[in-house]
Amino acid sequence: xxxxxxxxxxxxxxxxxxxxxxxxxxxxxxxxxxxxxxxxxxxxxxxxxxxxxxxxxxxxxxxxxxxxxxxxxxxxxxxxxxxxxxxxxxxxxxxxxxxxxxxxxxxxxxxxxxxxxxxxxxxxxxxxxxxxxxxxxxxxxxxxxxxxxxxxxxxxxx
Amino acid sequence: xxxxxxxxxxxxxxxxxxxxxxxxxxxxxxxxxxxxxxxxxxxxxxxxxxxxxxxxxxxxxxxxxxxxxxxxxxxxxxxxxxxxxxxxxxxxxxxxxxxxxxxxxxxxxxxxxxxxxxxxxxxxxxxxxxxxxxxxxxxxxxxxxxxxxxxxxxxxxxxxxxxxxxxxxxxxxxxxxxxxxxxxxxxxxxxxxxxxxxxxxxxxxxxxxxxxxxxxxxxxxxxxxxxxxxxxxxxxxxxxxxxxxxxxxxxxxxx
Numbered sequence: 001x002x003x004x005x006x007x008x009x010x011x012x013x014x015x016x017x018x019x020x021x022x023x024x025x026x027x028x029x030x031x032x033x034x035x036x037x038x039x040x041x042x043x044x045x046x047x048x049x050x051x052x053x054x055x056x057x058x059x060x061x062x063x064x065x066x067x068x069x070x071x072x073x074x075x076x077x078x079x080x081x082x083x084x085x086x087x088x089x090x091x092x093x094x095x096x097x098x099x100x101x102x103x104x105x106x107x108x109x110x111x112x113x114x115x116x117x118x119x120x121x122x123x124x125x126x127x128x129x130x131x132x133x134x135x136x137x138x139x140x141x142x143x144x145x146x147x148x149x150x151x152x153x154x155x156x157x158x
Numbered sequence: 159x160x161x162x163x164x165x166x167x168x169x170x171x172x173x174x175x176x177x178x179x180x181x182x183x184x185x186x187x188x189x190x191x192x193x194x195x196x197x198x199x200x201x202x203x204x205x206x207x208x209x210x211x212x213x214x215x216x217x218x219x220x221x222x223x224x225x226x227x228x229x230x231x232x233x234x235x236x237x238x239x240x241x242x243x244x245x246x247x248x249x250x251x252x253x254x255x256x257x258x259x260x261x262x263x264x265x266x267x268x269x270x271x272x273x274x275x276x277x278x279x280x281x282x283x284x285x286x287x288x289x290x291x292x293x294x295x296x297x298x299x300x301x302x303x304x305x306x307x308x309x310x311x312x313x314x315x316x317x318x319x320x321x322x323x324x325x326x327x328x329x330x331x332x333x334x335x336x337x338x339x340x341x342x343x344x345x346x347x348x349x350x351x352x353x354x355x356x357x358x359x360x361x362x363x364x365x366x367x368x369x370x371x372x373x374x375x376x377x378x379x380x381x382x383x384x385x386x387x388x389x390x391x392x393x394x395x396x397x398x399x400x401x402x403x404x405x406x407x408x409x410x411x412x413x
Contacts, residue, residue: 016193024195026275026283032342033286037293042370046379047408119380120340 030123049112056105063102087155096150103146111139179205182257183265184215186227189276197276200224201265208258212245212266216252229280236392239328243280244269249330249390271333273342287329290345294353294371299364315360322355322400324393331387331397343376347387347397350378354400357407369408378404 018024072078089095114135122128182204189197202219213234220227229252232238236254243252245268246260252268260266274282300309325348332338332346345353353372357365372378378401387397 018192018194020192023191024193026191026277028275029273029286029342030340032275033289033293035289037289037343037376040371040374042374044373044412046375046377047373047412050379050405051409116380119375120337123340 056109107143182262185265185267187269212255213252228278239326242328242330249334251392273333273339290349294349296352309361319358322351330390334386334390344380
């Protein structure tokens with residue numbers, strides 16, 4: 001026995017908008033592969049990107065956890081962080097190097113991750129293009145600004 | 159006496175015959191572009207032996223209840239790979255899934271596989287799937303003169319790619335992959351499995367070419383290692399492992 005929970009016929013009084021000669025549009029999957037799809041670029045960019053994510057991830061675990069420990073846990077926690085604290089730390093080339101490396105790795109790691117997300121979810125070519133451009137602009141701006149600050153920091157600013 | 163035994167056997171047959179049958183609800187995703195642009199769920203109540211397969215239930219519906227139900231099946235024994243569908247939210251072959259393994263007290267949902275265009279009911283357009291398959295060149299490529307006898311291979315060399323020879327191209331893996339759902343340009347697990355089958359074949363000489371194809375932006379690097387493909391494969395191929403082996407081959411080729 002077939003017990004219908006819902007009819008396949010259009011709800012409008014059994015009158016369907018579609019028939020054999022005029023079928024409904026089917027739903028195409030996003031970015032379908034066709035004969036014209038393969039456009040080999042023959043670069044290793046994706047390979048290096050994949051490797052970079054793994055290697056920078058391992059280094060970032062040490063850098064970020066160390067950073068959080070110093071800034072938020074040890075020696076009075078977050079309340080100690082102020083201009084003087086930062087100035088004291090950046091007087092040493094070691095901490096300058098630490099922060100510089102952390103800035104670059106975290107920004108590139110995050111940007112590459114977001115690039116992957118855009119590749120996965122943005123369907124239209126224009127959306128992909130503009131989202132990626134926005135991402136790259138934001139990344140370059142943040143990295144350059146951060147680098148500038150680390151190298152030109154003046155503790156006697158006032 | 160003959161009459162009593164007849165009566166007895168008739169009575170016992172009557173009481174026994176339905177005893178092994180149970181009532182199962184099949185909740186099937188229906189879509190017919192000639193009637194509506196919307197897909198709907200339709201319930202069918204079947205008296206069926208729980209040791210039968212989901213495909214038998216679909217046959218029962220098509221033959222006895224509603225002849226318009228459309229689905230693919232060819233061999234009906236798990237070899238041809240025609241009847242991959244989403245049963246209770248998991249990609250499986252309808253011909254290899256027993257009803258008793260599905261908790262028949264609840265409705266059994268049957269949907270078309272995802273990420274491909276649904277043409278009617280459970281039938282999807284497999285063309286993008288086979289396009290990706292063709293793009294990895296799934297055939298033996300060799301250089302030089304053809305040998306006068308068969309190309310020999312040691313048992314160990316054969317063992318290297320044994321797992322990926324089992325693929326039946328049912329698309330259960332590719333249509334379970336979240337990356338493929340969102341971006342059909344990704345080759346998908348099945349194409350990579352079939353590239354793996356030739357990349358690691360000692361007789362084949364175009365492994366480099368195939369690795370180059372899979373090194374591209376829609377190749378293996380888009381794999382997110384979610385293991386959906388390995389879970390979905392009705393042949394038990396370790397699909398994610400095969401993809402990782404291709405990645406490793408690409409990295410060791412570079413460094």
